[in-house]
Amino acid sequence: MSQPRNSLYDSLAEDYDLIIDWPERLKREGPLPRRLAEESGARTVLDVGGGTGHHARMFHSWGLEVTLADPSAATLDTVRASLPAEVRLEVRSLRDLGGIEPHDMVVCLGNTMPHVADHREFASAMASLWEVLRPGGVLVCHQINYTPMLADFDERRFMEPRGRGDKVLFRFHESEPDGHGLRFVIMRLTSRSGDYTTEYLWTHHTPLTSVDYRRELQRLGASEARLLGGWDESAFDEDASDALIVVARK
Secondary structure, eight states: OBOOGGGHHHHTTTTGGGGOOHHHHHHHHSHHHHHHHHHHTOOEEEEETOTTSHHHHHHHHTTOEEEEEESOHHHHHHHGGGSOTTSEEEEOOTTOOTTSOOEEEEEEOTTOGGGSSSHHHHHHHHHHHHHTEEEEEEEEEEEEOHHHHHHTHHHHSBOOOEEETTEEEEEEEEEOTTSSSEEEEEEEEEEETTEEEEEEEEEEEOOOOHHHHHHHHHHHTOSEEEEESSTTOOBOOTTTOSEEEEEEEO
8 A cells, every 4th residue: 555655764764774785885985975074174964864874873983973864753763772872863854954053064865855845845955954054064965866767767767675584675766647756666575474565655756967956056155066976986977877976065
């Protein structure tokens, strides 16, 4: 049965980590943010959409003061006990960061930004991130590069199934019925005493592009902005890169 899209991460609070090889992911994603933090003299970092807190733990291990913001209260409740006590938790959405003190670095990783409803909400989300970034601070956004996926949608929309024990999670994208954006779908197959239960969970994605980021960063007055195609700092190729990583300075 289909679930309301806002319930996806609440529903997956205890199972989300099944779909990610965190040791490999952090090994890949850690060096660039660490170098940026060291070069800019950052002491505080705000992890927006930080979910189950693996990036927050990594940032804390570097000696940074960390705030983790995520809209899923269920997820934060699940991970609270496993995080260092110094990590501050905020139940906040991308557009609801008001009142959080500005940080030296703000990160929005793991395809969080495309959860906005549309391009108008994207502009609001970028303004919200910019508001909680100190002058001279660094913003890092990371998402899928949708251009090659949409160009070969039938082949690229499926991801490798992941699971453990009695659960398997199947992940894929499909077009929204109204033609506006995509659905990111997770089908959870659970085995109990020989019987199987299947749940269809989904959330909306807006396939943002490099053009969208450039436009908003120009509007916000970024003093510097770079687009990368991977965590190895390879040049961004709109037609070929798997990832779109935005590094901007206020």
